[in-house]
Amino acid sequence: MAGVKATRRGRRPTGGGVQLTFEVIAEDLRERIRSGGLRPGDALPTQAVLMREFGASSLTVQKAMALLKQEGWAVSRPGKGAFVAHHDSADDLGGPEVTAAAVGTAARVETLERALADAVEQLADLRARVQALEAGGGEPGR
Template identity: 80%
Template structure:
């Protein structure tokens, strides 16, 4: 079975026909990034927003987001949402590399760095709470 893509409504020849809705959504988001409407680090539109904008189901929007993440255009921050991935040439989104996102290992490293930074902040917050409790002993009885 060569040259076949499994899509929303079954199979279709690769490269043929009209793009599926999730592909249209992913391309629209990529275009917003390329044009500078969404910058590296910006939050991507929520699932609900994309569902309304494109008249799509939640599964279709999830597939679009998965595609963006796999291709290195977006990263997830647990509990925070999805964000535009940082590109090697973030200031040159209109240049020849405008369609080349940070991919593969580099995108995974970035996602791990973001998760690590968030975890470090949570640890710092917890340390602060512990210090307050130890200094004043105020909330220990709860």
């Protein structure tokens, strides 16, 4: 499957049966993981390698990696790169696909919780500003 390119520069054909390039890259890497060519903890190919291999742009490769991370197939280690995620409980849950979905969901929940905490903090700051303005004292700290 390596080296397969999607058509029409990333737009989904009207027939709907052809994968976009980032989907092709993600599926190829999933297959390498399933087949044992890439094992948990192994480094995934670099962005430059995948760009050459698939004739893809950096953005396309980044979308493929983001998809794999979202699904739980890959993890990032800052300053080190992307690695195959560990699927220790895959046998208990019915295989890597189920584990990947669970890990991906947990990561999404964590991201949403952080975003919610940031939003609550921003609301509290705005509320304090409004109260200061209503009290006629101007904005706090200014």
